[in-house]
Amino acid sequence: MRIVNATKHSHYGYRKSKHKVSPTMTSLHKSPLAPLLARLISEARASEDALAAQRAVNTADGGDPRTEDYRAFYARAKDLYLAVSPETARLLYVLARSSHAHAIVEFGASFGVSTLHLAAALKDNGGGRLITTEFEATKVVQLKRNIAAAGLEEFIEIRAGDALETLARDLPERIDLVLLDGAKPLYPQILALLEPRFGPGTLIVADNADMCPQYLTHVRGGGYISLPFASDVEVSMWIGD
Ligand SMILES: C[S@@+](CC[C@H](N)C(=O)[O-])C[C@H]1O[C@@H](n2cnc3c(N)ncnc32)[C@H](O)[C@@H]1O
DSSP: OOOEEOOOOGGGOOOOOOOEEOTTOOGGGSTTHHHHHHHHHHHHHHHHHHHHHHHHHOOSSSOOTTSTTHHHHHHHTTTOOOOOOHHHHHHHHHHHHHTTOOEEEEEOOTTSHHHHHHHHHHHHHTOOEEEEEEOOHHHHHHHHHHHHHHTOGGGEEEEESOHHHHTSSOOOSSEEEEEEOSOGGGHHHHHHHHGGGEEEEEEEEEETGGGOHHHHHHHTSTTEEEEEETTTEEEEEEOOO
């Protein structure tokens, strides 16, 4: 097995990783991440059934992730995963690895299914930083536990609070990859906060992008090459003004 050393790109400002990178193994396939992800994905599936049941009995006062009433929805869903699909999770890992991403921003962490895939890619890329955001306090507690159990703390900065505020400051000079997976009406505003840090090739994955037509119009217009992945995920690449 050939072992290559991680390299450091100083302009990203991340610490040089002490990890050896093996070209034939990924963190996704090894303990502690593999069994942890298997459990989280199985719990996420179960929680989708709970969400469907909740929707069926309580549509009137439940809020809606597609509208300005999103806070009520996410408060009511504070025990639910609402995770990306396993396919989208693997897509995130693949895109982060193949683009050699070192600086990633995530809008909406929940319990960390997508977060752990992205951070695993950073580790396997030799280092980097994922800035992730979550405004439900109890989710932040569990998110921290899951990250610690995965041994990925050194790659992740959690910004607790509303992403409209937490992503309005202290961003990396260049962002390589973005996951948008928080409140859907905020996608255009969050993108506007991050866009000044994009460079040619920056990738943006937006889950449930079909719930925000304004976002789709933006990324399918100038500045991006954009395409749908599966039924509700939009993958876009910044090409510049
Ligand atoms: C769909 S879930 C994220 C799922 C996660 N990406 C995963 O794959 O496990 C959306 C999460 O974003 C959070 N969220 C929604 N709007 C937010 C905002 N404005 N700021 C911070 N977090 C937000 C919600 O509390 C919720 O946990």
